[in-house]
Amino acid sequence: LDKEGNLAEVVTKEGVDPMGVPDLSDDNEEEGKSEEEPEETRDNRNFFAENKAQKLTNEEIKGLKAKGVEGENIIQEIAKNNQNFEAKTSFSQRKYLKKKMQRHLHRFRIVRTSIANIAETLFVDDASSVNFLRWDSLGVVLHKSNVALSREILVIDNASGVLLGGALSRSSPTANLTCGYFDDKKPAINKYRALNFLNLPRSQTERVKFVSFEALCYGEGEPQPRFDSVMISTDFEVSKVISKIVPLILPSGSLVVYSPFLEVLGEGFDYLTKEKRFVFVMLNDIFMRELQVLKLRTHPLMNMHAFSGFILSGIKVV
Secondary structure: OOOOOOEEEEOOOOOOOOOOOOOOOOOOOOOOOOOOOOOOOOOOOOOOOOOOOEOOOHHHHHHHHHOOOOHHHHHHHHHHOEOOOOOOOHHHHHHHHHHHHHHHEEEEOOOOOOHHHHHHHHHHHOHHHHOOOOHHHHHHHHHHOOHHHOOEEEEEOOOOOHHHHHHHHHOOOOOEEEEEEOOOOOOOHHHOHHHHHHOOOHHHHOOEEEEEHHHHHHOOOOOOOOEEEEEEEOOOOHHHHHHHHHHHEEEEEEEEEEEOOHHHHHHHHHHHHHHOOEEEEEEEEEEOOOEEOOOOOOEEOOOOOOEEEEEEEEEEOO
16 A cells, blocks of 8 residues: 555566466457457446446445555455446446456556656656656657767757657767756756766766867867767757857757757758758657557557657757
8 A cells, every 4th residue: 555545466477466467468369369249238328327326335435455455355345335337338347347457456567767758757747847758759769860870979858859869869889978958067966867877887877978069169278079969959040059069060960959849940951951051951749649548449648748849850960
């Protein structure tokens, strides 16, 4: 039990709930099953949402949890005390059990952290904290930036470290990473939350050099660095930033800019097009639709985040 009185149980590697209730995510339909299901004779025409079918009260359910009753028995008691359960169709019974499990049990699976599931977790928890950068858009940014084959990488990240973490995860261990920032002083490491969850060895995190944007552009007595891959996540005026960054990009270097606002990147697109120093200049709108894939019930999910910002990209030639 957690502090709120919710019962949590771990799901095994095979996806079967230890409490004995079958995994309902795919209805456990066997691949290649050829037997036809028996014709359903029951229906839900006589059921009304009156909240009177369940005999157990919330206090009684909490009492079962407090006594340490196993999750299997709790779900069975809830179903047993619902006077309409037996009259429901088999599909409705599965939906009912799944709904009760989601309400009264917290099921979780322990997985190895990766930049993909970290980005997904942070996005689901608070999309604004990662500047609405979804995991599929992160993959597009990393692909277009050619970060895996780059030696000198510049990252300007206002997405809680998701972009920086992606660069660390996908780049060569010998590549040099520079993280630019716009604050007056070096930001605290807590600003880049994703790095804390990646659990990278110290030798990897030490590859990152934090440099202010002013020092990057004007040198401050040191020679200006040059980069073959630049990734930026921002929500401010991109054209002004790009105009300062372009001289630092090596020929054949990639520039990728993400923003949740089309208007911001539109100005950057016009700038790169007029400069005539970039090829394959593209402004993409990333759209992803998740589907529920079940027999006779395949359809897009009812609640999903289809929007994930816009990506401006190009390759410098001169």
